[in-house]
Structure formats: structure tokens, C-alpha cells
Amino acid sequence: MFLPRSRKQNRNQAASPPISEQDSTVALQINGLYKSFGETVAVNHLNLSVPAGSFFGLVGPNGAGKTTTLSMAVGLLRPDAGRVRIFGRDLWKQPLQAKTLLGVLPDGLSLPERLTGRELLTYLGLLRGLDARTVQSRVEELLDVLDLATAQRTLLIDYSTGMRKKIGLASALLHGPRLLVLDEPFEAVDPLSASTIKTILQRFVESSGSVLFSSHVMPLVEQVCTHVAVVTRGEVIAVGEIGQVRGESSLEAAFLHLVGGKAGGKEGLTWLAS
Numbered sequence: 001m002f003l004p005r006s007r008k009q010n011r012n013q014a015a016s017p018p019i020s021e022q023d024s025t026v027a028l029q030i031n032g033l034y035k036s037f038g039e040t041v042a043v044n045h046l047n048l049s050v051p052a053g054s055f056f057g058l059v060g061p062n063g064a065g066k067t068t069t070l071s072m073a074v075g076l077l078r079p080d081a082g083r084v085r086i087f088g089r090d091l092w093k094q095p096l097q098a099k100t101l102l103g104v105l106p107d108g109l110s111l112p113e114r115l116t117g118r119e120l121l122t123y124l125g126l127l128r129g130l131d132a133r134t135v136q137s138r139v140e141e142l143l144d145v146l147d148l149a150t151a152q153r154t155l156l157i158d159y160s161t162g163m164r165k166k167i168g169l170a171s172a173l174l175h176g177p178r179l180l181v182l183d184e185p186f187e188a189v190d191p192l193s194a195s196t197i198k199t200i201l202q203r204f205v206e207s208s209g210s211v212l213f214s215s216h217v218m219p220l221v222e223q224v225c226t227h228v229a230v231v232t233r234g235e236v237i238a239v240g241e242i243g244q245v246r247g248e249s250s251l252e253a254a255f256l257h258l259v260g261g262k263a264g265g266k267e268g269l270t271w272l273a274s
């Protein structure tokens with residue numbers, strides 16, 4: 001499979017630009033990122049450093065600013081202030097160089113609905129500058145591994161939510177990026193597909209790729225991630241290796257403690273029992 005980035009790149013395929021030793025240690029560097037929507041401050045001078053080779057989880061309560069942060073980190077949303085660098089390349093000043101290294105699964109992925117999954121991947125592969133034979137073999141492999149092969153002739157408009165997630169992930173992987181930024185990649189996928197995605201991402205990291213993903217599933221983050229950042233009200237309130245952040249407790253317990261929340265649902269709604 002093409003996921004582990006071979007140093008022997010085919011001359012015809014679009015190869016990631018070389019990364020200097022100095023820039024190779026930090027996959028994603030976010031400094032002072034800020035975004036407001038009217039009165040709402042979604043991201044409040046947020047700083048985050050994702051080490052190269054890490055499997056990095058971004059967690060936080062609903063409305064904490066995760067999606068807004070990830071959207072700005074990949075160039076889908078322009079920040080009001082702050083700076084983003086991908087392996088040392090400034091996302092806004094050197095967008096092409098930075099984005100070549102990046103694979104993205106955005107929130108609420110909008111797709112060209114009248115294409116099939118195969119057509120979408122083929123189109124994106126050619127657009128990325130891969131040669132036709134490489135595109136064809138990668139598309140076959142991705143459809144097969146992500147269990148979309150039987151649906152390859154189905155129009156995207158007829159894909160289920162989980163299938164859309166998987167074709168989005170395939171699109172993010174197709175060009176062999178160095179850093180994957182994924183907004184809730186495990187949301188709405190069945191347990192078998194979740195296990196497949198987990199394995200693919202673990203292989204990607206093992207072969208010196210880096211992953212940053214958001215999730216609400218604490219046991220999953222705890223199981224797969226090397227690092228985690230807890231975000232609330234647009235700020236990082238805890239960050240580090242998983243063991244450092246969770247301490248002696250589970251990540252879920254540490255999370256509840258950090259965000260100062262208490263699990264509700266025990267009071268009120270008495271009419272439900274009537």
C-alpha cells in the first residue's frame with residue numbers, strides 16, 4: 001500500500017517537497033490564532049505545536065472552537081490574527097508549498113454529488129498532479145481498503161454519512177501527505193470501518209506521518225494518540241503526551257475535571273417518566 005511514504009518516489013508522481021532538518025521536527029505550528037464571529041470569540045489566541053510523527057488528539061466540549069481551529073489550520077478559513085506553519089511553511093504566505101504536505105478531512109465535507117466515489121478520487125488524484133497509472137492503482141487500493149469497492153459506481157449523493165466520511169478520508173490520503181488534519185474522522189462510521197481507519201492512521205504515523213484529529217470519543221483518543229490537547233472557549237487549557245494530561249485517571253475523568261463540567265441529565269425532565 002502507498003501509505004508509508006517511500007523515499008524512492010516515482011519520478012512521475014507528485015512528490016512532497018523536501019523538508020529541511022530544521023523544519024522537520026514540528027508538523028504543525030499554530031501561534032496566536034484568533035477568530036470571532038460577531039460577538040462570539042470562537043478561537044482566542046490559540047497556540048499549538050504538533051510534533052512530527054505524533055498522533056495528536058484535539059478534544060473539547062461542544063462549541064469549544066475545535067472545528068474553527070482546524071479550519072484555519074488547513075487554510076479553509078482565514079483567521080483574524082495568528083500564524084500557521086506546516087513543516088515550517090507559512091500557510092498563508094506559501095500556500096502551495098504548505099498544502100502539498102497536507103491531507104484534510106474537513107467538517108461538513110461538501111462533495112460533487114453527481115460523481116461516483118471512483119470518479120471523485122480519480123479527478124482529485126489527477127488534479128494533485130499524480131500520473132494516471134498511480135492514480136488508478138491508489139484509487140483501487142483505497143476503495144478496497146475502506147470497503148467502498150462495491151459502492152464505487154454509486155453516486156456520492158447516495159452515499160451514507162459513514163461512506164461520505166470514508167471517501168473524504170480517501171481523498172485526504174490520495175496524494176501521500178505528510179500531515180493529516182481530520183475533523184471527527186470516526187463520527188458516524190461503523191465499528192468495523194472505525195477499526196480500519198484506526199489501523200490506516202496508525203500505519204501512517206508508524207511510517208513517519210503525523211495526524212491531528214478532533215474527537216469526542218475519549219477512550220479512542222486515549223487508545224491511539226501519543227499527544228492530546230484540551231480546548232475550551234477557544235483556548236488550549238491542557239496539552240502534552242497522553243500520560244501527562246490524564247495523570248493517574250482516565251482521559252475522560254481528566255477531561256471532565258479540566259473543563260470543569262459535571263455530567264448532567266439527572267435532574268429535571270420529570271415529565272419524561274410520566
Ligand SMILES: Nc1ncnc2c1ncn2[C@@H]1O[C@H](COP(=O)(O)OP(=O)(O)OP(=O)(O)O)[C@@H](O)[C@H]1O
Pocket residue numbers: 037040041042060061062063064065066067068069
Ligand atoms: N460560521 C459561524 N458563524 C457564527 N458562529 C460560528 C460559526 N462557526 C462557529 N461559530 C461559533 O464558534 C464557536 C466554536 O464553534 P466550533 O464549531 O469551532 O466548535 P467545536 O468545538 O468544533 O464544536 P463541536 O464539538 O460541537 O463540533 C461556537 O460558539 C459556534 O457557535
